[in-house]
Amino acid sequence: MQADPDEEDPIDRGGRNRKRRGDFDEGKPAKIEFNTDNCWFCLSNANAEKHLIVSVGKKAYAAMPKGPLTEDHVMVLSIQHVQSMAVADADLRAEIAAYRDAFALMADAADKTLVAFERNFKCSHLQLQLIPVPKTNSRALRMAFLVAAQDHKIELGVLEKDQQIWDIVEEGHPYFYAELPDGTRLLCTKMRNFPIHFGREVLASPELLDCLDKVDWKNCVLEHAKEAEVTNDLKARFKQYDIVDESDSED
Numbered sequence: 001m002q003a004d005p006d007e008e009d010p011i012d013r014g015g016r017n018r019k020r021r022g023d024f025d026e027g028k029p030a031k032i033e034f035n036t037d038n039c040w041f042c043l044s045n046a047n048a049e050k051h052l053i054v055s056v057g058k059k060a061y062a063a064m065p066k067g068p069l070t071e072d073h074v075m076v077l078s079i080q081h082v083q084s085m086a087v088a089d090a091d092l093r094a095e096i097a098a099y100r101d102a103f104a105l106m107a108d109a110a111d112k113t114l115v116a117f118e119r120n121f122k123c124s125h126l127q128l129q130l131i132p133v134p135k136t137n138s139r140a141l142r143m144a145f146l147v148a149a150q151d152h153k154i155e156l157g158v159l160e161k162d163q164q165i166w167d168i169v170e171e172g173h174p175y176f177y178a179e180l181p182d183g184t185r186l187l188c189t190k191m192r193n194f195p196i197h198f199g200r201e202v203l204a205s206p207e208l209l210d211c212l213d214k215v216d217w218k219n220c221v222l223e224h225a226k227e228a229e230v231t232n233d234l235k236a237r238f239k240q241y242d243i244v245d246e247s248d249s250e251d
């Protein structure tokens with residue numbers, strides 16, 4: 001894990017056989033052949049930035065992203081190379097959901113509520129972003145996402161209660177997915193002209209986190225020492241909520 005999900009794709013992490021941009025909506029996506037040695041997010045990668053890791057489970061891990069929106073912004077990723085939630089197996093999905101719920105409890109204790117989003121677009125390793133938003137601002141969330149989508153002319157649909165992304169999205173197909181604290185789940189699968197920083201842009205808006213200077217993660221990367229400090233602080237605060245019991249972390 002060397003960089004954040006918002007990084008452009010210098011090594012075409014979508015797979016070397018991926019269709020060119022703009023072709024996402026038509027036909028069957030190409031099969032992905034991917035060299036995980038080059039993946040920033042595979043935990044087995046020797047280049048992974050271990051000082052950003054908050055917790056390691058059996059199939060998933062939690063880490064602070066590069067250029068976090070807030071000091072309690074985390075992401076949950078698969079340990080092995082998995083493309084997205086849509087193709088994750090049931091155990092992995094369950095562990096990611098358990099991490100999400102644990103971070104939601106931590107956010108609640110700070111009078112915040114958790115927004116989750118996944119950008120499976122120009123990015124080839126599963127990562128669910130978890131961003132706490134002050135409860136006083138959370139009512140603005142749904143409208144903020146829908147209005148931003150309208151401004152960008154993006155089709156952001158609201159999922160029905162029993163609909164799951166893995167039932168809707170075809171394997172290899174890119175998408176943007178968000179879960180709001182009121183239970184609203186939003187999905188976009190038409191990625192033409194989709195803004196790469198969409199999720200961050202909505203959350204950084206003045207009525208939510210009010211940090212528009214951080215929309216692009218590259219503008220707010222912390223010094224290495226500060227990254228380690230923020231991660232350690234997160235780890236200490238998360239400890240009581242962590243889904244990993246340290247006493248059985250040996251197996």
Ligand SMILES: [Zn+2]
Pocket residue numbers: 036039040041042080081082124125
């Ligand atoms: Zn990977």
